[in-house]
Amino acid sequence: MNAIGSSAVCVDAQLSCHNTSAVENLCCFNYPGGTLLQTQFWDTHPVTGPVDSWTIHGLWPDNCDGTYDANCDDERAYRNITQILKHSGAYDLLNDMQTLWVSDSGSSETFWEHEWGKHGTCISTLQPSCYTDYQPTQEVTDFFNRTVTLFKSLPSYEWLESAGIVPSITATYTRQQIQSALGANRGDRSVYLGCRHGALNEIWYFFNVQGSIQTGSFKPSDLVGTGSTCPSSGIKYLPKGAAGPSPTSTTTTTGPSPTSTGPVLSGRGFLDVITSGNKRGCIISRGRWYTSGSCAGFTASPLSGGFTLKSSKGYCGVADGALTCGARIRNAPLFNATKDGTLLYNGAQTFYADGVPRGRKQGMVYTDAEHDTSLTIRWQKR
Incomplete structure (x- = not known):
C-alpha cells in the first residue's frame, strides 16, 4: 500500500455520546454522529x-x-x-x-x-x-x-x-x-x-x-x-435464492391487509404522492417527485398478473434503490396496486424520501427505509 499521511493520535479519548461537556478535538471524538x-x-x-x-x-x-x-x-x-x-x-x-x-x-x-x-x-x-x-x-x-x-x-x-x-x-x-x-x-x-x-x-x-x-x-x-x-x-429467515413473496400475494393481518392487491391497472393516469405527514405532490417523468407544477402522464400496461409503468422518458422501475423512469430501466419490471390504487413494488406500498421538496425542487423516491420521510404513491386515472 502506498505511504500516506497518518490520522490523529488519540490519547485518553472519551467515548462518543457519553461526554458531559463539549469536546473540542473532533478528530478523536465522533460528533455529532457519535x-x-x-x-x-x-x-x-x-x-x-x-x-x-x-x-x-x-x-x-x-x-x-x-x-x-x-x-x-x-x-x-x-x-x-x-x-x-x-x-x-x-x-x-x-x-x-x-x-x-x-x-x-x-x-x-x-x-x-x-x-x-x-x-x-x-x-x-x-x-x-x-x-x-x-x-x-x-x-x-x-x-x-x-x-x-x-x-x-x-x-x-x-x-x-x-x-x-x-x-x-x-x-x-x-x-x-x-x-x-x-x-x-x-x-x-x-x-x-x-x-x-x-x-x-x-x-x-x-x-x-x-x-x-x-x-x-x-x-x-x-x-x-x-x-x-x-x-x-x-x-x-428464507434461504438465499428462495422465491420471495409474490407481488400479487396478500399478507394476513388483524385487519384489512395494506398490501392486498386490487385490479390490474391499465391506461393513462397520474401518480400522486402522499407523505406520512399528509404533504402532497406527484411523480414526474424521470421518476422523481415534487410538490408544485404539472404531474407527468404515465401509461399502465397489464402484464403477467401485474402491470408495467411507462412515462415519456421510458419504462419505470427501481435503479440503485430509487424509482427511475428512462433508459436505465430495460426489463420493464412489474408493479401492482391495492384496491384504492396505491402503488405496490415487490409487495410493499411504502416508499421513502429525504424530506419534502419545496417549490419546483425535485426529490428522489427510494424503496428502502433508510430515508427520513415515508410516502405512498397513488394512481389517478385520466
Whole structure:
C-alpha cells in the first residue's frame, strides 16, 4: 500500500455520546454522529453475496438520539471509489467489497458512492484536517476498510446458526430468539431487526466509539431511535435464492391487509404522492417527485398478473434503490396496486424520501427505509 499521511493520535479519548461537556478535538471524538451503525443485508431475491453470509449495507453515524445528518460535504462526494481504493493499494479490501458489499438493484460502485457521500462525509474523525500530511481521498479508504473490518467481526450468519436459527422455507422464529442469539455475542445489546413481508432481511448493530473510527475502539451499545420492523413471532429467515413473496400475494393481518392487491391497472393516469405527514405532490417523468407544477402522464400496461409503468422518458422501475423512469430501466419490471390504487413494488406500498421538496425542487423516491420521510404513491386515472 502506498505511504500516506497518518490520522490523529488519540490519547485518553472519551467515548462518543457519553461526554458531559463539549469536546473540542473532533478528530478523536465522533460528533455529532457519535453512534455508529454497522448495517447488514440478507438478500434472497435477487441473491447478493455468499449463501452463508450476510452482506454490508453501510456504516452510518447517528446523532446519539435516532436522528442523523446526511450528505455533509458535496465536494468530497467522490464518484470513483474503485479507483481510489486501487490508487491506495487496497486491492484486498476491494476484493472483499466486491464479494460482501454488493447492490441488489444496481452497480456496487454506485452503491459505494452513495454510502460514502451520504454517511462517510458526515463522520467528523474522517475530516481531511484530521490527517498529518493529508493525501486527497485517503479518508475514503479508511472508511471502507473500517466498515469491512467491523462487518467481519459481526458474523450474523454464524451467530444465528449457533442458536439453531437457520435459513428455511418453512421454519419461523420469534423476535426474541433472534435478538438473544445476536445479543449473546455482544453483551446482550439489542439490535435493529428489519423485515419485509415477515421475512428477516436487515440487521443494524449499534456502537459508540472511543477515539476515531480509523483507530478507535468500537463499544457495543443498545439500539437508538426507531424500533424493529419485524413482528414478535412468525419471522421467516428464507434461504438465499428462495422465491420471495409474490407481488400479487396478500399478507394476513388483524385487519384489512395494506398490501392486498386490487385490479390490474391499465391506461393513462397520474401518480400522486402522499407523505406520512399528509404533504402532497406527484411523480414526474424521470421518476422523481415534487410538490408544485404539472404531474407527468404515465401509461399502465397489464402484464403477467401485474402491470408495467411507462412515462415519456421510458419504462419505470427501481435503479440503485430509487424509482427511475428512462433508459436505465430495460426489463420493464412489474408493479401492482391495492384496491384504492396505491402503488405496490415487490409487495410493499411504502416508499421513502429525504424530506419534502419545496417549490419546483425535485426529490428522489427510494424503496428502502433508510430515508427520513415515508410516502405512498397513488394512481389517478385520466
